[in-house]
Amino acid sequence: MDYLKVSFAFGEIEEYQKDLFIADLAEINFETFEDTDNGFDAFVQQGLFEENKLKALLAEHQELQAQYQIEEVVTENWNKEWESNFSPLIISDECYVRATFHEAQPQYRYEIVIDPKMSFGTGHHQTTTMMMQYILETDFNGADVLDMGAGTAILGILAAKRGAKNIVAIDYDEVCYESAIENAKLNDVDNLVSLHGSKEVIPQQEFDVILANINRNILLDQIESYAAVLKTGGLIFFSGFYETPDLEMIQSHCEKFGLSYQNHKKIDNWVAAKFIKTEN
Template identity: 65%
Template sequence: MKYIQVTFSFKTIEEYQQDLLIAELGDIGFNTFEEAEGGFLAFIDVNTYSEDQLKNVLKQFEGEFECSYVISEIEGKNWNEEWEKNFEPLIINDQCYVRATFHEAQPAYRYEIVIDPKMAFGTGHHQTTTMMMQYILETDVKDKEILDMGCGTAILAILAAKKGASKLIAIDYDEVCYQSSVENAALNGVENLEAICGGKEVIPSVEFDIILANINRNILLDQIPTYAKVLKDGGSIFFSGFYESPDLEMIKAACVPFGIEYINHKKNGEWVAAYFKKN
């Protein structure tokens, strides 16, 4: 398979700005990113790439940083080999140990998750995923039915399963994420997780006790009405993938018409995760 490689270079850019740019690129189909001197590399299937979409993304950041980019076509890489070079085990709240298949097991931790991310987002290393995992560790999920939207590797759903959730639906529009979710559920012996490829249109018409949505502000704002329909009264929803200002206030405002009340939020760097409850 052939890929488009886009090499981004910046005179100056803040880390949170680069993270936000990567998140927006992910929304238009870029699925692998590598650090490079002065910037980063982004990769996308040649059949998915649209220069108009790329220009529209960059237009959102006009005036925030100076950016140049070079486009080239390449043959597919051994993506697993690439991430294995830098993937290190992760410990969350001294309770959860996240590792790859080539790391040694650590049975001393209460929860151990084995993740083979391939090109899918969600090894737990990004601040948004870490905060969402912290919320899950702090929440009683036993016997709860849970929806994990924008699931990536399904790491959040898998952690909830290990904590006793009764049923889990993990949804992502990316085929690689879907396949990764299926494989990671099997790696962790999770049999009550159903992975679905798609967006809000494939959310089953059932009610959930908890919704996990680690995506980005714009998609969350679009999907909140759908979440409200499938969240049980008294149910909890955890959002991440956005910033404290102005994003959090926008999320709060979008939830008000549906009786979904803000409870609290976490912040890690510029990123935020927030807890809401449906009255």
């Protein structure tokens, strides 16, 4: 599956303006964003890109005076670009995330080796970092875990290293589905099952913990499905959205399905939030 890279350049842009623009881009199927010297690059699956929607969005944000260029990024080029820019990452002084071509660092309690193959979620994005911090703070011993929007399966792999009994990793992107399988093998994780699809492929079993790092609209659509398979007393962690106005919207919707807000983390304006299922 090929991606398009849309490179945006701005004369001047405030951080809050960039956050709002990125949130709107996510609404029209853009998946991930990388800062550049004069703006940022945004990636979208080629089959999901609609330039007319992008132009309409730019008209709504005309104060940004944004310029853009579109470039096709085939799998081979994506992997070369990723390898040339990827640097190892340390989470909470406990977890070391590296690529296959980096040296191991055995002084860290957990090590995760990632080969994304055009899927996203290496831990460098704020949302993934916060979700990993939550996993490191949570008891996963013997837990059945559901990882929604799994990407590289980095969250499920860390849950496994933290003692999870079984992990189901789900992503609608076929490349992510395959990446999860390969990364599980790279990390000697044999209790992770990767499924291709969305909420319709969630197994009808109970889970102790659910991890969902996606985006606000998908979360709002799928929260009911998550609540249906989460045990009473089970934990659910959400990320992929902003503090304002998204967190309040997520919290309000969760209350309808017996999911009680506990706390949240924030990096820049990105948020990860913890909920507990208090009732059926």
